[in-house]
Amino acid sequence: MDPEILEDWDRRLRGLLVAVCLLFAVLFLRLFHLQITTAADYAKESEDNRIAQRRVKAPRGLIVDRDDEVLARNRASYSISLIRGSTEDDARSVAALEEAIGEPVSYSRRSASVRLKRDVDFQTVALVEERLRGDGFPLHVDIEPQRDYPYGELTAHIIGYMGELREEEAASATGRYLLGDYVGKTGLEKVYEDSLRGVDGVSYVEMDARLRIKDEHPFPDREQAPIPGHDLRLTLDLDIQRAAAQAMPDTLAGSVVAIDARTGAVLAMVSHPSFDPNVFVSYRAQDERRQIVQDSHRPLLNRAVSGLYPPGSTLKLVGAVAALEAGITDTLSTFEACAGSLQVGDVVFRCNNRDGHGELNLLDATASSCNIYFNHLALILGIETWHEYGRRFGFGISTGIDLDPEEQPGLLPDRQYHIEREGWVTGHLMNLVIGQGYMLVTPLQVARYAAALGNGGVLVTPHFYGEAPPTQQIEGVSPETWETVRLGMHRVVYGENGTGRRARVAGIEVAGKSGTAQGPRTNDDAWFVAFAPYDDPQIAVAVVVEDGGGGGATAAPVAGAVIRAYLEDQARRQQAVSAETLQTPEPGS
Amino acid sequence: MSTSSPAERAARQVLLIAVVLVGIGVVMVYSSSSALAGTRFHDAGFFLHRQLLRAAFGLLIMFAISRVPLGWWRRLARPLLIGVIGLLVLVLLFGEGKGAQRWLPFRLPVAQITFQPSEFAKLVLVLYLADVMVRHRELMTDWQHGLLPRLLIIAIVLGLIVLQPDLGTALAIGTIALFMLWIGGARPAHLACVGIAGLPVIMVSVLTSPYQLQRLLTFFGDADPQGAGFQIAQAELALGSGGWVGVGLGNSMQKYFLPEPHTDFVFAFAGEELGLFGTLSIIGLFIALALHGFRIAAGARSDFGFSTAAGVTMMISVCALLNVAVATGLAPTTGLPLPFISYGGSALLWNLCGLGILSAVAREQEDKSGMRAALSPVTWRPAADHRHAHSRRRRRWSVLPLPWSPR
Numbered sequence: 001m002d003p004e005i006l007e008d009w010d011r012r013l014r015g016l017l018v019a020v021c022l023l024f025a026v027l028f029l030r031l032f033h034l035q036i037t038t039a040a041d042y043a044k045e046s047e048d049n050r051i052a053q054r055r056v057k058a059p060r061g062l063i064v065d066r067d068d069e070v071l072a073r074n075r076a077s078y079s080i081s082l083i084r085g086s087t088e089d090d091a092r093s094v095a096a097l098e099e100a101i102g103e104p105v106s107y108s109r110r111s112a113s114v115r116l117k118r119d120v121d122f123q124t125v126a127l128v129e130e131r132l133r134g135d136g137f138p139l140h141v142d143i144e145p146q147r148d149y150p151y152g153e154l155t156a157h158i159i160g161y162m163g164e165l166r167e168e169e170a171a172s173a174t175g176r177y178l179l180g181d182y183v184g185k186t187g188l189e190k191v192y193e194d195s196l197r198g199v200d201g202v203s204y205v206e207m208d209a210r211l212r213i214k215d216e217h218p219f220p221d222r223e224q225a226p227i228p229g230h231d232l233r234l235t236l237d238l239d240i241q242r243a244a245a246q247a248m249p250d251t252l253a254g255s256v257v258a259i260d261a262r263t264g265a266v267l268a269m270v271s272h273p274s275f276d277p278n279v280f281v282s283y284r285a286q287d288e289r290r291q292i293v294q295d296s297h298r299p300l301l302n303r304a305v306s307g308l309y310p311p312g313s314t315l316k317l318v319g320a321v322a323a324l325e326a327g328i329t330d331t332l333s334t335f336e337a338c339a340g341s342l343q344v345g346d347v348v349f350r351c352n353n354r355d356g357h358g359e360l361n362l363l364d365a366t367a368s369s370c371n372i373y374f375n376h377l378a379l380i381l382g383i384e385t386w387h388e389y390g391r392r393f394g395f396g397i398s399t400g401i402d403l404d405p406e407e408q409p410g411l412l413p414d415r416q417y418h419i420e421r422e423g424w425v426t427g428h429l430m431n432l433v434i435g436q437g438y439m440l441v442t443p444l445q446v447a448r449y450a451a452a453l454g455n456g457g458v459l460v461t462p463h464f465y466g467e468a469p470p471t472q473q474i475e476g477v478s479p480e481t482w483e484t485v486r487l488g489m490h491r492v493v494y495g496e497n498g499t500g501r502r503a504r505v506a507g508i509e510v511a512g513k514s515g516t517a518q519g520p521r522t523n524d525d526a527w528f529v530a531f532a533p534y535d536d537p538q539i540a541v542a543v544v545v546e547d548g549g550g551g552g553a554t555a556a557p558v559a560g561a562v563i564r565a566y567l568e569d570q571a572r573r574q575q576a577v578s579a580e581t582l583q584t585p586e587p588g589s
Numbered sequence: 590m591s592t593s594s595p596a597e598r599a600a601r602q603v604l605l606i607a608v609v610l611v612g613i614g615v616v617m618v619y620s621s622s623s624a625l626a627g628t629r630f631h632d633a634g635f636f637l638h639r640q641l642l643r644a645a646f647g648l649l650i651m652f653a654i655s656r657v658p659l660g661w662w663r664r665l666a667r668p669l670l671i672g673v674i675g676l677l678v679l680v681l682l683f684g685e686g687k688g689a690q691r692w693l694p695f696r697l698p699v700a701q702i703t704f705q706p707s708e709f710a711k712l713v714l715v716l717y718l719a720d721v722m723v724r725h726r727e728l729m730t731d732w733q734h735g736l737l738p739r740l741l742i743i744a745i746v747l748g749l750i751v752l753q754p755d756l757g758t759a760l761a762i763g764t765i766a767l768f769m770l771w772i773g774g775a776r777p778a779h780l781a782c783v784g785i786a787g788l789p790v791i792m793v794s795v796l797t798s799p800y801q802l803q804r805l806l807t808f809f810g811d812a813d814p815q816g817a818g819f820q821i822a823q824a825e826l827a828l829g830s831g832g833w834v835g836v837g838l839g840n841s842m843q844k845y846f847l848p849e850p851h852t853d854f855v856f857a858f859a860g861e862e863l864g865l866f867g868t869l870s871i872i873g874l875f876i877a878l879a880l881h882g883f884r885i886a887a888g889a890r891s892d893f894g895f896s897t898a899a900g901v902t903m904m905i906s907v908c909a910l911l912n913v914a915v916a917t918g919l920a921p922t923t924g925l926p927l928p929f930i931s932y933g934g935s936a937l938l939w940n941l942c943g944l945g946i947l948s949a950v951a952r953e954q955e956d957k958s959g960m961r962a963a964l965s966p967v968t969w970r971p972a973a974d975h976r977h978a979h980s981r982r983r984r985r986w987s988v989l990p991l992p993w994s995p996r
């Protein structure tokens with residue numbers, strides 16, 4: 001080792017130590033200056049001039065339907081705060097407030113400005129403003145924006161609601177929120193929280209040493225105005241939504257989903273029973289909130305995306321498409337005549353018509369929903385082919401809709417799924433092909449399936465807001481097959497023996513498929529899927545009524561009502577457009 | 590085994606100072622953050638509990654590291670550097686933070702942990718430069734073959750941090766790096782050129798970030814007590830209200846006026862609650878740490894030990910100096926935490942790791958076993974030379990006002 005270098009290192013190290021000590025000495029002098037020499041000035045300044053930064057909440061964006069009908073807005077809510085003083089002063093103010101309003105007030109001495117009561121009524125505001133403040137209590141009334149949902153139950157599952165930030169959430173979002181802030185908890189309020197929220201502003205308040213406000217706006221130029229949140233205009237149509245909700249039987253649970261068959265824009269989404277979301281944003285409705293949460297009918301559940309149902313006969317068209325493409329059947333061929341039941345091994349499969357449908361081709365089997373025809377078809381088809389077509393229609397996977405809580409993917413069982421349970425037998429496929437067995441779907445998936453059946457295999461992504469996500473063409477299905485299936489669905493509504501005749505709507509041609517699914521409930525679940533108009537499908541609808549019995553009887557009229565509302569809405573729109581063109585003065589006249 | 594040799598004592602004193610500083614930190618964090626934690630989380634102990642957990646974990650790691658043979662760090666220096674560059678790239682791609690992307694989030698089943706790679710980079714760069722100083726000792730005066738390759742590495746690390754953008758940390762690391770290169774023998778003229786070349790980078794970074802520009806303008810502008818200068822004005826107010834002994838623990842008024850009193854400006858709050866007595870005690874502890882650190886460096890048995898000890902000491906001293914300078918209004922706001930005291934996990938952990946390594950250097954003096962020398966890649970000074978150097982050093986250092994007797 002070269003001693004010269006060592007020597008050099010040591011020299012430099014010593015220099016460094018001296019430099020560090022010198023710099024610390026400078027800080028020492030500065031501290032002495034600040035804390036001792038000029039301390040009196042600072043103490044004085046801090047006595048009479050304390051400036052606090054205050055946050056100015058940005059107004060949250062509105063949520064409106066596609067005709068600008070307001071679905072979520074802000075209203076003023078009053079809260080009472082205490083400006084902190086000494087412990088005794090605080091206690092006296094709190095006692096005065098408690099006596100005035102005759103209610104206990106929770107209070108903790110932990111921050112400069114203590115919020116004592118939130119969302120109080122106007123009477124209390126008047127009491128505080130006129131009496132207590134006049135008596136010199138350092139209370140004041142803050143106005144905070146509070147969310148309000150004018151259509152309450154009707155849009156509860158879509159819009160969702162807001163709630164107080166939980167502690168864990170506050171920890172991970174430090175700086176953006178304060179505890180006690182309201183954030184979107186479910187629905188679109190949660191999904192679009194970031195764009196609805198806006199950016200909070202800053203203002204300053206001047207206080208004296210006891211934190212009493214001296215000047216509300218000592219530095220008007222320095223204040224930053226809040227940037228309001230973005231408004232959301234949804235694809236939802238409130239008229240169709242209302243028609244769908246009214247058409248649902250009052251006493252039964254279930255769901256209706258209507259989407260634009262071309263884009264996937266959601267026009268209506270009803271989940272029954274519903275709840276009033278205003279209960280969740282109010283400070284005054286603790287009991288009602290508990291009632292909703294504990295209700296055994298589970299009103300909080302959005303059945304359209306989180307309800308899992310066996311799809312029943314509505315699923316038969318998957319088997320039909322698969323069989324047509326596999327060459328197992330065509331529009332004319334028939335299987336063994338339906339005698340009302342079919343025995344395979346020691347299992348008996350029954351048809352909905354106990355007397356039997358006789359010999360049917362695919363179109364008539366679809367129209368009359370003959371189980372035996374599809375059982376025969378399943379015996380030849382094979383689970384792999386059927387599963388592959390089910391997957392192409394989007395079953396067993398989430399649709400990707402912009403909604404919270406996250407949708408259920410459902411269940412599209414394959415051979416492996418059965419092998420892992422009780423083993424594979426062909427009987428499973430005979431159940432699956434008629435929408436029973438382990439098969440589970442959400443109403444939203446079924447609506448998308450109906451759209452794809454109507455529009456020649458275009459799989460859309462359902463959405464409430466923004467540009468339509470790209471669509472996807474279902475591959476490996478010929479135009480003839482789509483046409484055959486469409487024709488079958490037309491016969492469901494207009495055929496002699498069609499099960500969906502109650503879905504007919506004057507002025508528009510409807511195609512559909514009924515379903516009656518055996519679920520866990522005492523009665524069957526009623527299903528109906530539909531698209532309209534037949535020639536140029538614009539709307540696709542899925543209806544499920546839990547405990548509803550026959551799909552054609554209970555669910556088909558609901559689908560019809562939704563399509564009627566769509567037709568009326570279209571007519572109104574056209575009228576509005578032509579009225580506008582009439583009002584425009586012609587140039588030169 | 591002599592357990593009370595001077596080196597062992599220095600090692601123990603370093604660890605003791607760390608424990609005291611961390612203790613002060615926990616108390617200050619609680620006292621300054623309870624109001625904020627109360628409004629924000631309805632739990633006055635919110636920050637306290639987190640900081641206590643981190644402090645306990647960091648101290649444990651520090652004690653463990655003080656037992657790790659120094660050679661390991663030398664072998665790890667380059668892999669760690671590559672790792673840290675990778676993390677800095679990741680933080681640019683996936684990081685989160687307000688205004689700047691500084692934190693890498695890790696989601697564990699129990700809690701969400703965020704990790705700030707730029708703090709880690711500080712320690713790793715020190716280890717890397719310590720290794721380079723020893724490895725290329727003779728080349729340090731050579732611009733092309735000695736200095737330039739190291740400067741490129743430093744520039745990559747600093748560049749990635751500036752992009753976050755976190756100019757404060759980048760400046761601190763740059764300062765530490767320059768001082769280390771200087772100790773290592775680089776020519777002052779070369780280093781001055783590097784410093785001047787860095788100025789345009791700093792300028793561009795400041796001018797393109799309104800956040801940093803505002804901080805700088807505030808510092809050089811008139812005594813604007815609101816807006817961006819709000820923090821500085823409030824910090825001086827806090828220090829000024831402290832006087833000799835302060836307003837007493839928990840009695841700070843200023844903490845209601847600052848958005849985050851427990852992080853960058855915790856020193857000012859210590860000044861308000863504990864007065865000049867408190868601030869000088871904290872500064873005194875940092876000076877003691879620097880003295881111990883440089884003494885450990887001077888007495889190190891290996892060259893790597895020397896350079897590492899000097900580097901770690903610089904790392905902590907520079908950060909402490911910068912933070913206190915900001916809190917007392919002598920420098921523009923940089924966003925750097927006060928080592929060991931400010932709320933935050935990343936800086937605390939890596940600073941404690943640094944002290945663990947420093948203490949390991951001190952222990953190395955005493956370890957004469959041939960086994961470790963044989964296993965370690967560190968070049969050991971010949972015993973005769975060592976004795977010589979040691980005695981030389983002892984003479985020289987004994988003239989400095991050291992708080993311990995050099996045996």
Ligand SMILES: [Zn+2]
Nearest residue numbers: 338351357370
């Ligand atoms: Zn039949």
